[in-house]
Structure formats: C-alpha cells, structure tokens
Amino acid sequence: xxxxxxxxxxxxxxxxxxxxxxxxxxxxxxxxxxxxxxxxxxxxxxxxxxxxxxxxxxxxxxxxxxxxxxxxxxxxxxxxxxxxxxxxxxxxx
Amino acid sequence: xxxxxxxxxxxxxxxxxxxxxxxxxxxxxxxxxxxxxxxxxxxxxxxxxxxxxxxxxxxxxxxxxxxxxxxxxxxxxxxxxxxxxxxxxxxxx
Amino acid sequence: xxxxxxxxxxxxxxxxxxxxxxxxxxxxxxxxxxxxxxxxxxxxxxxxxxxxxxxxxxxxxxxxxxxxxxxxxxxxxxxxxxxxxxxxxxxxx
Amino acid sequence: xxxxxxxxxxxxxxxxxxxxxxxxxxxxxxxxxxxxxxxxxxxxxxxxxxxxxxxxxxxxxxxxxxxxxxxxxxxxxxxxxxxxxxxxxxxxx
Numbered sequence: 001x002x003x004x005x006x007x008x009x010x011x012x013x014x015x016x017x018x019x020x021x022x023x024x025x026x027x028x029x030x031x032x033x034x035x036x037x038x039x040x041x042x043x044x045x046x047x048x049x050x051x052x053x054x055x056x057x058x059x060x061x062x063x064x065x066x067x068x069x070x071x072x073x074x075x076x077x078x079x080x081x082x083x084x085x086x087x088x089x090x091x092x093x
Numbered sequence: 094x095x096x097x098x099x100x101x102x103x104x105x106x107x108x109x110x111x112x113x114x115x116x117x118x119x120x121x122x123x124x125x126x127x128x129x130x131x132x133x134x135x136x137x138x139x140x141x142x143x144x145x146x147x148x149x150x151x152x153x154x155x156x157x158x159x160x161x162x163x164x165x166x167x168x169x170x171x172x173x174x175x176x177x178x179x180x181x182x183x184x185x186x
Numbered sequence: 187x188x189x190x191x192x193x194x195x196x197x198x199x200x201x202x203x204x205x206x207x208x209x210x211x212x213x214x215x216x217x218x219x220x221x222x223x224x225x226x227x228x229x230x231x232x233x234x235x236x237x238x239x240x241x242x243x244x245x246x247x248x249x250x251x252x253x254x255x256x257x258x259x260x261x262x263x264x265x266x267x268x269x270x271x272x273x274x275x276x277x278x279x
Numbered sequence: 280x281x282x283x284x285x286x287x288x289x290x291x292x293x294x295x296x297x298x299x300x301x302x303x304x305x306x307x308x309x310x311x312x313x314x315x316x317x318x319x320x321x322x323x324x325x326x327x328x329x330x331x332x333x334x335x336x337x338x339x340x341x342x343x344x345x346x347x348x349x350x351x352x353x354x355x356x357x358x359x360x361x362x363x364x365x366x367x368x369x370x371x372x
Contacts, residue, residue: 005119005122008119009116009119009120012112012115012116012119013116015112016109016112016113016116019105019108019109019112020109022105022142023102023105023106023109026098026101026102026105027102029098032146032147032149032150032154033150033173033177035146036143036146036147036150036177036180036181037177037180039139039142039143039146040143040180040181042139043136043139043140043143043371044371046132046135046136046139047136047368047370047371048370049115049132050129050132050133050136051361051365051368051370053125053128053129053132054125054129054361054364055361056125057125057126057129058357058360058361059357061125063345063353063357066341066342066345066346067345067346074342078337078338078342080126081337082330082333082334082337084126084129084130085333085364085367085368086330087129087130087133088129088133088364088368089326089364089367089368089369090276090278090368091326091327091330092276092322092323092326136278137278140275140277140278141277144268144272144277147268147271148268151264151267151268152264155252156252156260156264159248159249159252159253160252160253167249171244171245171249174244175237175240175241175244178240178271178274178275179237181271181275182233182237182271182274182275182276183275183369183371184233184234184237185229185230185233185369191305191308194305195302195305195306198298198301198302198305199302201298202295202298202299202302205291205294205295205298206295208291208328209288209291209292209295212284212287212288212291213288215284218332218333218335218336218340219336219359219363221332222329222332222333222336222363222366222367223363223366225325225328225329225332226329226366226367228325229322229325229326229329232318232321232322232325233322235301235318236315236318236319236322239311239314239315239318240311240315242311243311243312243315247311266312270312270315270316273315273316273319274315274319
C-alpha cells in the first residue's frame with residue numbers, strides 16, 4: 001500500500017471515531033453548539049481527505065493522461081476533474 | 094428521546110457506515126473520482142446533521158433566551174449563534 | 187443613516203471598485219491565477235457584507251419577532267432565517 | 280479578444296451592475312432578507328467567473344506545462360493549481 005493511501009486510510013479511521021463520538025454526544029444530549037463544533041471538526045477532516053485524493057489524482061491520473069498521446073482520454077480526465085472541483089467547491093448552478 | 098434527536102442519531106449511524114464504505118474503497122484502490130464522489134456524499138449528509146442541530150438550537154435555546162428576561166443571556170446566545178453560522182458558512186476572515 | 191448601514195455601503199463601494207479592477211485584469215489578459223486570487227478577495231468581501239447584514243437581521247428583526255406576542259410572525263422570521271443560513275452556507279440538498 | 284475572455288468580461292460587467300443594485304437596496308433600507316438574496320446572486324455570478332477562469336487555466340496553462348518537457352515548470356503549475364482549488368473550495372486548514 002502506498003504512503004498516501006495509508007495516510008488517507010488513517011484519516012478515515014479517525015473520522016469514523018469522530019462520528020461515533022458525535023453519536024455519543026447526541027445520545028447524552030450534549031449542548032447543541034458543542035455538537036456543531038464537533039460536526040465542523042469532522043467536516044474539516046473530510047475536506048483534508050478530499051484534498052489529498054484530489055491532489056494525487058491531479059498529479060497522477062490527470063497529468064499522465066494530459067502528457068500521453070490519447071487526446072480524447074486527456075479531455076475526458078480534464079472534464080471529470082473540473083466536475084469534481086465544481087462539486088468540491090459547491091459551485092451553485 | 095425526542096423525535097429529532099432520534100433522526101439525528103440515525104443520520105450519524107448512516108454516516109458511520111458511509112465512512113467505513115470509504116475505507117473499503119481506499120483499501121481496494123478504487124478510482125479517485127469515485128472516492129471523491131463518496132466523500133461528497135458524506136459531506137452532504139453531515140451538512141444535513143448540522144442544519145438539523147442548528148435549526149433545533151435556534152428555535153429552542155436561542156428563541157427561549159431571546160424571549161426571556163435575561164438580556165445578557167440572550168446576547169450570549171446570539172453571539173454564539175453568529176459564531177456557529179460563520180463557521181458553518183466557512184466565512185473567510 | 188445608521189452606522190452599520192454606512193459601513194455596509196462603504197464595503198459595497200469598495201467591492202464595486204474591486205470588480206472594475208477585475209475587468210481591467212481580464213482586459214489586459216492578466217495571469218489566470220492572479221485573476222482567481224482577486225475573485226477570491228471579492229468573494230471574501232461579499233461574505234463580510236452578508237455576515238454584517240445577517241448579524242443585524244438576527245439581532246433586530248428576528249429577535250424582536252421572537253420576543254414579541256405574535257407567534258406566527260416569530261415562526262415566519264425563524265423559517266426565513268434558516269432558509270437564509272442554509273443558502274449562505276451553500277447547503278447541498 | 281478571445282470568446283471566453285469576452286464572456287468573462289460580460290459576466291463581470293453584469294456583476295458590477297448587481298453590486299450597484301445592492302448599494303441602492305442598502306441606501307433605500309430594503310428588507311435584510313432581500314439584501315441577502317441579492318448578495319447570494321452576486322456570489323453565484325462570481326463563482327461562475329472563477330469556474331470559467333479556472334477551467335481555461337487547467338485546459339491551457341496547466342495542460343501545456345504538463346505536456347511539455349520542463350518538469351519543474353509542470354510541478355509549479357500543479358502546485359499553483361492545487362493552491363487555487365483549495366482556496367476556491369474554502370478548505371479549512
């Protein structure tokens with residue numbers, strides 16, 4: 001397993017733990033604002049995962065396709081990338 | 094347990110399952126763009142939790158404080174609310 | 187004119203200037219990344235306007251309705267507030 | 280001037296008009312929620328500009344650098360792209 005795959009997996013395991021922590025907070029009727037703070041922490045952690053995956057994707061899959069000979073494949077990867085970026089940035093349509 | 098607490102808890106359990114699904118995808122070396130799509134689904138689900146908690150908070154804690162006699166408490170709840178909204182909306186500072 | 191209305195108006199005038207600056211950059215064929223940095227600055231400035239307006243709205247209109255006797259009006263203001271917060275936070279539906 | 284530069288410029292001119300419209304709304308003391316709706320419309324329009332510029336940047340500057348012989352230049356463009364995407368997506372750090 002590659003180093004960055006392992007790092008992503010570790011992040012996702014921590015996120016699973018955070019989500020279980022959130023369940024306990026809600027079960028124990030924690031203060032709403034504390035729940036919101038914890039939701040925000042999970043969202044930040046998920047964003048880091050998304051950035052990590054997107055970064056690897058751009059530098060490997062997309063760059064390889066763009067540097068390769070198959071122009072259709074390159075365009076497809078670029079279209080796909082822009083769709084992912086648009087969704088990641090929550091672009092309103 | 095109140096109806097909306099139960100609904101929030103159910104959402105959080107589904108999110109835990111989605112995060113485990115993400116771990117499997119990463120372990121099995123799924124296509125980056127599919128991983129990103131799934132991360133985005135978890136983020137949407139977390140947002141729904143945040144909205145639900147924020148909605149209940151505004152209609153109960155904040156509204157009660159504002160309708161009550163303790164002006165300092167009301168101001169504190171409103172300050173706290175605006176801080177939560179700012180963070181939720183990821184306001185750049 | 188109230189102090190915060192004046193502050194909002196000043197911000198909007200600066201934003202108008204920034205948007206005209208962006209037009210010049212595009213006309214003079216500035217480097218894409220510099221254009222994106224400037225777009226981001228305008229977005230931050232607009233967010234500050236939104237936060238300022240939302241803050242005043244919550245502390246005056248919403249708080250007054252909630253503290254008042256008309257329960258229907260209070261509920262309407264709270265519904266409207268949550269709709270505005272959802273849109274401001276770009277909640278995916 | 281290229282077709283997409285012209286399209287971006289037209290969008291920016293419309294945005295300038297919208298910002299002036301916002302100034303009038305604030306001067307005439309329009310209802311807060313209506314101001315927020317209009318701020319949101321301007322933000323959507325600005326996002327469209329950012330997407331358009333980013334799309335052109337990725338398909339031209341970045342793709343050319345990646346397909347070229349200068350590996351350092353390619354890495355620089357990819358780093359710069361990821362920084363722009365991170366800021367565009369408002370990634371929390």
